[in-house]
Amino acid sequence: MVRVLIVYASDHGSTEKMAKALADGVKSVEDSIAELVKADDARIEHLLSCDALVIGTPVHMGSIDWRVKKFIDTVCSGAWMQDKLIGKVGAVFASGSGYGNGGGGCELAMLSVLNNIAELGLLIVPLPKKTPGYKVAGLQWGPYGRAHAEDLSPKGLSDDQLVSSKHHGMHIARVANILKDAQIFE
């Protein structure tokens, strides 16, 4: 059984919707369970017991949410000090309003978290372009959501924007199953 830990922050529900769709994808894979934890509540014990860590963030001022950064700096850093996450699986997702198009900072936010994930020694699962839902809500780094309309009025995420998140969860669970107990790094 692999445990996929999904840590996220969300004020208005869009990032949480993506987190839940991703968890559905994880649960659809045999021998896989998903654990959803808000960034404020995530503790080192969650990290130690997971096989895969997925971090989701809303875009705030063009970059990542401060609660997600706090989780990385205060919780993940403890695991980094002890080399506890090396060789586990890692992945990201993000939700923006779409200000400025291109996801309004989703790409930069995901890259920023991927940098942290690489520093932790996690093996990164990307989002290949043939993934279902990619055209609507995919970047190679992970799924993204655009929660506002063209006129920038808030509309939330439609179901078609959640397809790539679900498939990201499936990919992550499959990779975690293959890598479970593998000793890759010395």
Ligand SMILES: Cc1cc2nc3c(=O)[nH]c(=O)nc-3n(C[C@H](O)[C@H](O)[C@H](O)COP(=O)(O)O)c2cc1C
């Ligand atoms: C303080 C703040 C700053 C934001 N900055 C951006 C931004 O730079 N680019 C963008 O596209 N959306 C921005 N947004 C909109 C959110 O990223 C978007 O609504 C997101 O889907 C919210 O996720 P949530 O529903 O999980 O809270 C901002 C929202 C807040 C509250």
